[in-house]
Amino acid sequence: MAPIHGAGSVAAGAGFGTFIPLFDVNVAAADDLSGFRPLNAKRVVQWDWFLQMDSSQAPFPQFARKIDTKLSNALAHLREDLHDRTALANILAARNLVRGVRMRLPSGEDVARKFGLMPIALSTEEPKALWYYVLKEAELLPGNDGGRTLGPLGSIIVCATFAGFLKGDVRSWLNVQPDWTPDSAALLKPEDKRDEGNWTLASIIRLSGLPVDGTSFP
Secondary structure: OOEOOOEEEEEOHHHEOOEEEOOOOOOOOOOOOOOOOOOOOOEEOOHHHOOOOOOOOOOOOOOEOOOOOOOOHHHHOOOOOOOOOOOHHHOHHHHHHHHHHHOOOOOHHHHHHHOOOOOOOOOOOOOOOHHHHHHHHHHHOOOOOOOOOOOHHHHHHHHHHHHHHHHHOOOOHHHHOOOOOOOHHHHOOHHHHOOOOOOOHHHHHHHHOOOOOHHHOO
16 A cells, blocks of 8 residues: 555655655656665654654654555556566556466455455456455455455455564564563553553554664664
């Protein structure tokens, strides 16, 4: 999900505090965040633009759009094939559907049943692809306020992915110190207690020692 201003990250050093587009369809060698190339050292996330931190100043942090099946313009028209702007590679939805077929991914309904979930109802015109199903589930789930969070199947997939990373990384806390738990009284700061003292992503970023505002970058 892209922030409402369309910035994918913020540049540090001489360029910190500036918006950088996620994708730029107009220039072949665009200064954007598209992948498959070395990461520029200045391309770092200014976390107080995305999460509520001590250094966050209005109009930040930015809010992400709610999850639904609609694509923003930046994602609907990519620039993988500069010679043919109508190519499937230039359309994220088409690219995801083709990848799902090539990788023989099961349908969203089948995966939901595998996890013991009641599948959501899709119309006959809607694709059964897992990618589409996860977005539609978040959009339609009762009590989810129309896409504020992932639905149950999307949440299971995301959580299982992170759990797999932690379990597979021999240097993760899960493997190095499996009995470690955070000392809330000593480590939580006032901004971390907005949700009744629960740990937030902002808490984790701060404790990791990562720079969170533009003045902190070398």
